[in-house]
Amino acid sequence: MKKTKVDWSIFFKAVVTIALPIALQNFLSTTASMVDTIMIGSQGELSVAAVGICSQISSLFFSCYFGFAGGSLLFFSQYWGAGNEKGINKTFGLSMVFMLAIALLFGTMAVTNPEWILGIYTDKENIIEVAVPYIRIVGFAYPLQVLAMLVSFLMRSTERVKAPLISSILALITNFVLNWILIYGRFGMPKMGAAGAAVGTLVSGIVNLCILFTFLLKDSRMVKLRIKDMFSWGDGFSKVYLSKCLPILCNELFYGVGQMLINVVIGRQAESAIAAMAAFRVLEGFVFAFFGGLADASSVVVGKEVGAGHHMKGYQYVKGFALLCPAITFVICSIGLAFNRPLLGLFGLGSEAMFYGKYMIMIYLAAGTIRTCNYIMNSCYRAGGEAVFGTVLEIVCLFTISVPATWIAGMVLHLPFLAVFAFIYTDEIIRLIFEVYYTRSGKWIKPVTEEGKAMVQQFREELRG
Template sequence: MNHEKISWVSFFRTVLTIALPIALQNFLSTTASMVDTIMIGSQGELSVAAVGICSQISSLFFSCYFGFASGGLLFFSQYWGARNEKGINRVFGLALACMLAVSVLFGGAAVANPEFILGIYTDKADIIAIGAPYIRIVGFAYPLQVIAMIISFLMRSTERVKPPLISSVLALITNFILNWILIYGRFGTPKMGAAGAAVGTLVSGVVNVLVLLMFLMKDQKTVELRLKEMFSWQDGFLKEYMGKCLPIICNELFYGIGQMLINIVIGHQSASAIAAMAAFRVLEGFVFAFFAGLADASSVVVGKEVGSGHLMSGYQYMKKFSVLCPAITFCICLIGLLLNRPLLSLFGLGAEAMFFGKYMILIYLAAGTIRTCNYIMNCCYRAGGEAVFGTLLEIICLFTVSVPATWAAGMIWHLPFLAVFSFLYTDELIRLAFELWYTVSGKWIKPVTEMGQAALPEFRSALAARKKRL
């Protein structure tokens, strides 16, 4: 079973049937704050900068809970390959409980004292004044965000890709319509500006969760969720889950802290630079959200193969995904560079911010391609059962290279903004060299299911024989 060869035709068929819908759903589900930033552009650079700073807070929140979701995806996909329904139930309940705890912590802080949180990121009082009402309202949406994510991950892992896509489309439409009404004061409503965008985000979160729950309750044949099994974490299961998830959780948490430090540097640049960064983050987010979806899809595909004992198939899928995604990223970034003026003009930026934005996209043409390659490989490591190598590599490179270089450039040397920006991705090239070696080695395949573990000796022998032939 370890000698299966995955052709490119078979691979692209999998991409079209499983990966593309997941990528589109992820793209749509992560665009709420991006839509807010674009639609708030008519209110001026300060409003764009304020919503951009608030999005950075939401990014830190995401980093703090995503480790639990990503760990859940690892177990979901491998348990699905082994058809272990009880295991899926227990992972869903444990991941949901942990993620809700994080959402209550962040949501409570955002609602209770938004000015203090914003003050960590920027010293601009006018930006804080605009951003505080926005982040206070968005704080109520944080629990909804984690519920939607864990349900979506469960459905993706069990190859039900359409319901999350439908719910994301409906949520995005709701967000857009409410933004249009509340930001600009249509149909006699008060002109709420940034706060109106936040209300749109909150209501769209409610719609997303309700639609997902409707699909989940309707389909009980694929996987039946049982409340008793969801919270039965005895027999060493909690230890097993945390053993696999803790490195991922630490990875996401420390990555979020590193990005927070970088965002603090950006928040102390000029207002034009902050606005340009907010616009760039939206464009970067559109690109990265799509490919984060592809990465999630690769996790589902690789995890299913590894969990069912088809280890060589999982290995080959991983290598093909790590070639496809960076190639598409480069093409999209190149198109973005060619269309930089019409894209950046959506945000109401001034001349200086437009200048910054153009060259930020140029820098990202190379940096984003490398970053996507690293991201997809790390996701596949996790799906294969290895969560330590990618975690240590990312955190060490981030805190020894990227964070100190960016901090020194912006806060000590006070270099021009584009020079500061160029240091943001300095760790990616170093990571790429190590991850390419580790990917080829196959050492990242460490199944958690009995079927996968039984196939491991044969896989290692086949891989060793292949290396000898090369």
């Protein structure tokens, strides 16, 4: 290995062939989940706020299961780099068991007791009344969501990026068409409003999963799933798996709890502020979807190189992604700020909510760019085998800086809404300082494959030299 600067030609080839298709697929998947909020905009601020509150519950659900999804991406990519098909099978089976258990728990709560879970997020009875039928139907889609993500992560990690992209496009089209028919009552169908949007989400989830499994079973040339291998964890694999997944799980779970506390504060603001926040979350979701896709792609690229023992190459890729992704985020946010009125106008917001939305985008122009950089670096740590540092840093900063500041601003001092919103991102700059230093140290490279472990010492010596 030779310590050199980033080879930009090789880096951008990886970006074009692997990262961009994954980013686009992630963008389309998130778009499908955001279509409900956009299309419900014609029903007024109340419906937008209701769907927005339900999205916050779905975000908590995501935080609870993504630790296992993120862990699976780590193992998939490193085992793929080492050519270990049995390891990929075991990872898939164990991840599926854990993720489905969480999906069934959340789905049961959403279907059987939606009023209770909605009451945690807001004290507005009129919002809860509209949200109940929506979340009750969406609860049935939760198991479909986790299975689709796991299959998608498997295909991404083994560099089969076209199938998840195709399934996301078809699912998005299905969701849009069904929403148009059921929300507004076209072709003689009943006008269902928010409940119609939920039906569109459920059916599009079924379509997405069926297409993914069709591609997965049809193309078994690269990795073939075997039931026997998927559930053979008796060689100590489950212990190794959980040692890597639990830090990620704790990260996502505590992050989800922190965001829930922040959302509780937001849910006690004026209805126009809640509606503006719901619209902003959609726009933020689009940004997050794209750079989240790049983060997943960086995990695939970095994990593959680390698993194969090419540590310096993986180290260089991290530096490249940490520069590229924040730059893309800044450009996207700048475009969003320039076109804030037509974008926010999609949600049927009133004048006060439109005012809030414009300045929320302006605040996010800086905060989102920094957040992207932090997210990318933490994803790469996990792909390299280090899941503890990023977890501890993010959770400590969240619960000692961001959550207390937002809670005091909104619940104690009762500051104006935009001031409360700005405090949500106060922890990002502190994290950036620590993560830049840790990235440069290379200490996050901790392979799980034998090929990777054999090259660690040589990498450390090259990095010091």
